[in-house]
Amino acid sequence: MDLRQLRTFRAVAELGSLSRASDKLRVAQPALSRQIRLLEHELRTPLFVRHGRGMVLTDAGRILLDRTAGLVHRLEQARADVLACSGNPGGRVIIGMVPTVGGTLAASLVQRVVEQLPGVELRLVEAYGSYLTEWLYKGEIDLAVVYGPQQNVHLRTIALRQDELHLVSAPGGWLDGRDTVTLDQLEGRPLVLPSAPHALRVLIEKAFAEADVPLVVRVEADSFQPLVEVAMSGVGSTFLPHYAVARLIERGLLVSARIEPALLREIVLALPARHLEFSASRAVADIIQQIVTEI
Structure with missing residues (x-):
């Protein structure tokens, strides 16, 4: 398995069709289809059930999707960090927020990231704290604004307000x-x-x-x-x-x-415990703290 195959697999799994994955990744459908076939051949099992309305994960496909979520995101961000080591941070930063905070913080955060971190692609996810801390631990998101105190030994927290x-x-x-x-x-x-x-x-x-x-x-x-x-x-x-x-x-x-x-x-900013955050997520974390301080 290589990163390109896994990115293609995840895009098709999340979007449900090769055509939508092709639009997202800006890669021709035949190339994406070949990558999926190679991955299925290597794993010796079908990952999708094909039908007229798109593609649905098999049991094996669901296992692969669950196991590779954080891995693919971390590899992509590591690549972005290396490319941006002599300049501004770049790559995708996924931030989870509890609903009551998201409505207040999201607009200001997006505006400042666009202005200050033009190389960063921001994705906001809204969910309750228990889900967010689990996703953070698994590497599926980079930061989480949740209610504390958080006692999860796998996470670090910074008190916000x-x-x-x-x-x-x-x-x-x-x-x-x-x-x-x-x-x-x-x-x-x-x-x-x-x-x-x-x-x-x-x-x-x-x-x-x-x-x-x-x-x-x-x-x-x-x-x-x-x-x-x-x-x-x-x-x-x-x-x-x-x-x-x-x-x-x-x-x-x-x-x-x-x-x-x-x-x-208490509202806290939760981060990975093992210092796995990347330059882009650190920069976004700094902006979150600035906004909360001003509020």
Whole structure:
């Protein structure tokens, strides 16, 4: 197996067809098809099932895709680092962000990378922290902005800031007109939270346990948008940073109140533990820290 074959294999697997992979890689379809055949011949097994609508991975193909994800990305970035060692960083940098942070950070980050790092191709991935740290450990992404503290021994973290959580609910209810609430006032009130072991769920459960207040979870929602939409429906309240829902509050679709005593959640920048980051990812990490400091 060589890097060209693996890049072709991954492009076809991710896009589902030779034609789309050809457009992405800017290589003629016959050349891509030959590389796939050579790879299948070397591995002595089909990697794709061909049909009229495209190409679907076989079981063997799914194994190869999973095993080579971080490897191919690291080899490509190593090549970019060598080519750029006498100039500006280059190559592809994949950054994972938790949803509540991504909406605030992404636009500024993209703008500055375009201005300051013209040789860097940026890809943003949004997911919950547990997925991002797993992908970072496997080498599928380069950096991750997640909620901490992160205890994963395979990662390093840099503290960025702390978020203060607010109680968020639909207007027209008991929260209207309140600037602050205590956990005692939430006893018996229905809540909308992610399922365990999501970091927000763990934080809320710990706070309620320490306050000796029973926790009533009406609905579990494991992604940001459903969490917000269920809160907007009036089924229950949830906990989020104010900035994450500020526009919805301005439009009168949600109301929020601070929690007393404050519930704080740390935001950290997670990096590979074994110093595998490349010059481009280090430069992007510096920009992320600059933006957060300014905020």
